[in-house]
Amino acid sequence: MSGDAATEAHTGSIAFTVNGRPVAVAAAPITRLADVLRDELGLTGTKIGCNAGDCGACTVLLDGRQVCACMVAVGQAEGRAVTTVEGLTEGLAEGTELNALQAAFRRHGAAQCGICTPGMLMAATDLLARHPTPDRAQVMDALGGVLCRCTGYIKIVEAVLDAAGADNTVEPAAGAAVGASISRIDALAKLTGTDPFAADAIPADALWLRVVRSPHARARFAVGDLEPFLAAHPGLVRVMTAEDIPFNGHGINPAIKDQPVLADGVVRYRGEAVVALVGERTAIAAIRDEELPIHYEPDEAVTDVAAAMKEDATLVQEDKSGNLLIEGYVTRGDTEGALGQCAAVAEGDFETAYVEHAYIEIEAGWARRIGERLELHVTTQAPYMNLEEVANILRISEDRVRIVPTACGGGFGGKLDIHLHGVLAVAAMAAERPVAAVYDRPESMASSTKRHPSTIHARLGCDRFGILQAMEMEADFNTGAYASFGPTVASRVPVHASGPYKIPNQRARGQAILTNGPPAGAFRGFGVPQAAIAHETLIDDLAEKLGIDRLELRLRNALRHGDTIGTGQVLEASVGMAPCLEALEPGWEAALQEAAAFNSKSSGAVRLGVGVGTMWYGIGQTGLPNPSAMHVVLNNDGTITLFNGAVDLGQGSTTVIVQICADAIGVPVESIGLVIGDTDCTRDAGKSSASRQTFISGKAAQIAGDDLRRKILARVNAGADSRIKIDGAVVKVDDGGATHEIDLSSLPATGDDDGEVLRGEGFFDPPTTALDDNGQGIPYATYGFAAQMAVVEADTALGTVKVLKIIAAHDVGRSINPQQVVGQIHGGTAQGLGLALLEEYIPGRTENLHDYLIPTFGDMPEMEVILVEDPEPLGPYGAKGVGEPGLIATAPAILGAIRHATGARLTRVPVLPHRLRAAILERA
Numbered sequence: 001m002s003g004d005a006a007t008e009a010h011t012g013s014i015a016f017t018v019n020g021r022p023v024a025v026a027a028a029p030i031t032r033l034a035d036v037l038r039d040e041l042g043l044t045g046t047k048i049g050c051n052a053g054d055c056g057a058c059t060v061l062l063d064g065r066q067v068c069a070c071m072v073a074v075g076q077a078e079g080r081a082v083t084t085v086e087g088l089t090e091g092l093a094e095g096t097e098l099n100a101l102q103a104a105f106r107r108h109g110a111a112q113c114g115i116c117t118p119g120m121l122m123a124a125t126d127l128l129a130r131h132p133t134p135d136r137a138q139v140m141d142a143l144g145g146v147l148c149r150c151t152g153y154i155k156i157v158e159a160v161l162d163a164a165g166a167d168n169t170v171e172p173a174a175g176a177a178v179g180a181s182i183s184r185i186d187a188l189a190k191l192t193g194t195d196p197f198a199a200d201a202i203p204a205d206a207l208w209l210r211v212v213r214s215p216h217a218r219a220r221f222a223v224g225d226l227e228p229f230l231a232a233h234p235g236l237v238r239v240m241t242a243e244d245i246p247f248n249g250h251g252i253n254p255a256i257k258d259q260p261v262l263a264d265g266v267v268r269y270r271g272e273a274v275v276a277l278v279g280e281r282t283a284i285a286a287i288r289d290e291e292l293p294i295h296y297e298p299d300e301a302v303t304d305v306a307a308a309m310k311e312d313a314t315l316v317q318e319d320k321s322g323n324l325l326i327e328g329y330v331t332r333g334d335t336e337g338a339l340g341q342c343a344a345v346a347e348g349d350f351e352t353a354y355v356e357h358a359y360i361e362i363e364a365g366w367a368r369r370i371g372e373r374l375e376l377h378v379t380t381q382a383p384y385m386n387l388e389e390v391a392n393i394l395r396i397s398e399d400r401v402r403i404v405p406t407a408c409g410g411g412f413g414g415k416l417d418i419h420l421h422g423v424l425a426v427a428a429m430a431a432e433r434p435v436a437a438v439y440d441r442p443e444s445m446a447s448s449t450k451r452h453p454s455t456i457h458a459r460l461g462c463d464r465f466g467i468l469q470a471m472e473m474e475a476d477f478n479t480g481a482y483a484s485f486g487p488t489v490a491s492r493v494p495v496h497a498s499g500p501y502k503i504p505n506q507r508a509r510g511q512a513i514l515t516n517g518p519p520a521g522a523f524r525g526f527g528v529p530q531a532a533i534a535h536e537t538l539i540d541d542l543a544e545k546l547g548i549d550r551l552e553l554r555l556r557n558a559l560r561h562g563d564t565i566g567t568g569q570v571l572e573a574s575v576g577m578a579p580c581l582e583a584l585e586p587g588w589e590a591a592l593q594e595a596a597a598f599n600s601k602s603s604g605a606v607r608l609g610v611g612v613g614t615m616w617y618g619i620g621q622t623g624l625p626n627p628s629a630m631h632v633v634l635n636n637d638g639t640i641t642l643f644n645g646a647v648d649l650g651q652g653s654t655t656v657i658v659q660i661c662a663d664a665i666g667v668p669v670e671s672i673g674l675v676i677g678d679t680d681c682t683r684d685a686g687k688s689s690a691s692r693q694t695f696i697s698g699k700a701a702q703i704a705g706d707d708l709r710r711k712i713l714a715r716v717n718a719g720a721d722s723r724i725k726i727d728g729a730v731v732k733v734d735d736g737g738a739t740h741e742i743d744l745s746s747l748p749a750t751g752d753d754d755g756e757v758l759r760g761e762g763f764f765d766p767p768t769t770a771l772d773d774n775g776q777g778i779p780y781a782t783y784g785f786a787a788q789m790a791v792v793e794a795d796t797a798l799g800t801v802k803v804l805k806i807i808a809a810h811d812v813g814r815s816i817n818p819q820q821v822v823g824q825i826h827g828g829t830a831q832g833l834g835l836a837l838l839e840e841y842i843p844g845r846t847e848n849l850h851d852y853l854i855p856t857f858g859d860m861p862e863m864e865v866i867l868v869e870d871p872e873p874l875g876p877y878g879a880k881g882v883g884e885p886g887l888i889a890t891a892p893a894i895l896g897a898i899r900h901a902t903g904a905r906l907t908r909v910p911v912l913p914h915r916l917r918a919a920i921l922e923r924a
């Protein structure tokens, strides 16, 4: 009996209620409840992040108790009551959009990307039904099965604890949006489960595509005769191979298209795409990979950087001698000579692992051909780069491609490279129906880019007063089988190798080395978090050698206004490093005293430790043009529309860019409507990466808003300080008492958009220069700065570490939306904690969310965030960026705290218990 026939034989009508309404579905009883809810009943508010009971995104209520809908067979629901996120608003009074719990989530900024939010809400609903006033531990326990990769959980806990609180949100008045903690503009959709992620709105008539991937890290392969295979599989329409791809190469770097869309006779990492099956959904899902006529000849893989750099190493890519992809330098002064003169020199070797992005939204998308054009709806961080890449793969002009970014359920750099774009585009161009694909979690983890593993050697020297004199760093990054962001990491790290310290003599080299590992790409920090572990450990070494307090030593050396960095750039403005360190001082002193008191009394294995880490981060791309363009239109009905090409993957750019634009025009935030991301409608705002959207696209939005305001005022010859009020189709301009009116309905329509009567244009490309051969130049127009301190409890007998508290002080220039800035720092800190203590991706072994561990509610410490505002004159209202800075200082602070608690100097992350235990034993 075929699989389909077996399913049919066991398919009956299963009756239950969903959100109070009776339903009956004709499905096999074994079918996952999550699939029935989404596919049969259209309730896509229930999300799927793993289908394995690990992530909790699919959490619903079954007879009032939370369950993972992916782990419940629909047969188990027979006769019972299912409640989904869509049911939370059932029965609310007219005009009320959210229930009390959802409103609390909105009030506290507890949803960022929103992919985990329905699951969180359902788990919390279960809890609150049983314990209407829970305590923190009960909240953390009840929601502990739901993973969030964005928020660091803190605001979620706050929201649940305050679910009964007053909904006192006040929208700021015109001109007062910047600096106000307004709720996310897209909060309603995220809290009701109606924000359409890529997997939520796939056309019903779509064909489906599934990629078959290499089980080997390195092999030659041949695809046999596909005709009989096709004939034997009804419903399978096509098997795509490398021969079907018009241009079979892609890569985020415009000059390096080294990754095939489908491998062509050679696979270079486990999980590489080999062929793509296109057909009916159930037909392609039923095909086992082993059935395909693909014949592999496995070869010995180049597993790591050390193996790749051996003289006789096999070349991962035949034209890359020594497996060297690229290198970057910064050289200034006489480093060797200065190190020879130093009163103290610290030296060390450091190692970090592959880290998985683990965004809860798995890669998904669908494409269709419309006439001669290709339209791709996809989860992405970079629609315009996607457009160029897809056009190049199809070998068609860019005006024949439209990218429509869907809601993005987290990215953190991992959705900058294309994922299923190429195969979907090629398949859809040849099909009469749309073509869709959704990865599963193991496929996502095996195929997607990772944080670069690193091996770093560094030296740092100072005089007898602790003033840094020289730094040297050699950083080798495992960039995997293909380039991805290897060039970016190799060029960014040497600039940041010094840490945020004034050091007159510097020599740093970054290398990206090819191996047969998964391609390493962009991940929140682009190599800077790895380098920070090195420079922060060395500065702790110097503090120990000289007997100087660790915070004080950092303060003595912190970059300040007017200082010159290793690239020769003079930092003229916005250098809040010292204020960040100063902001930590009270907490630092108190924590040191507390730890000393505890440790002096404790005779057991548990010790407290306190550590501090710093970071700086260049906002935007390194020494490259980095432009963003926005436009905002005033329509003849009085509405304003901002056309914003910047994708919001949870970080909140959509909201802060509107805040900036609203204040520039001088109208309330709620006056502004949005068109987001669609490449047919918006201008190129560049990719959402490198913490650039607030600084660069925010500035473009400010300029566009200023431009529109100028044009409005010019119509009535009003002064620059005039107040603008829009009343229906009439603009009222109050110019110091005299009121002018502009009847918009009487103005001639202009521009491309229906009803447009006035348009403001904004363009910003921050002033940078390319780096020369010695790494000299102006790589970034501005930098973010931060200092974080950690308090940990380490069990010296077990090797376990619990982070108790983090205080994070961040110079963000100007906080456009403090609540969202704090949320970014919480989320970044959680990922930094994962980097320090938990996360290590091993191909073939940790390709799921139960073997690969990310921080959960229980891992998060108490957090205090201190915002330092040293305004950046170039930025919108003084703002810089905070996306990446949130993460970078965390791991160094935790490592310093572990060392303080145990005496063990850890140089390899993650600090798993066996590693800490070994380091402690080594000291004994």
Ligand code: FES
Binding pocket: 047, 048, 049, 050, 051, 052, 053, 054, 055, 056, 057, 058, 059, 068, 069, 070, 071
């Ligand atoms: S999708 Fe059900 S637990 Fe992850």
Ligand code: FES
Binding pocket: 110, 111, 112, 113, 114, 115, 116, 117, 147, 148, 149, 150, 151, 360, 409, 410, 650
């Ligand atoms: S908001 Fe929780 S995963 Fe994004």
